[in-house]
Amino acid sequence: MTDFGKKHARADDIDTSHASAERAADVAARHKKMIHAALVEGGPQTSDEISRTVGLLPHQVIKRVSDLRNDGSIVDSGERRPTRTGRRAAVWKVKPIQQINA
Secondary structure, eight states, rough: HHHHHHHOOOOOSSSHHHHHHHHHHHHHHHHHHHHHHHHHHHOOOEHHHHHHHHHHHHHHHHHHHHHHHHHTTTTEEEEEEEEETTEEEEEEEEEOOHOOOO
């Protein structure tokens, strides 16, 4: 079982819960790849902009952006832009290769 699956299913859960957690891990990995690709191809974007770019719901993007940030794949650019609702949001960018290898 993946780390994602372990976090989302208890050891005493029935086998269907473990299978569901694994499927969720596959979906999460696919979403992370989509979001990372959107930032590589489209440059720095807010979670709201990424949502529109890749066609995912905002809450799906926010969860995966958090994962990518924790993985060290993306970083906050320091820039802020308004969302559709007018709130200011962080602009995310792919972490430069020299920083990843440091």
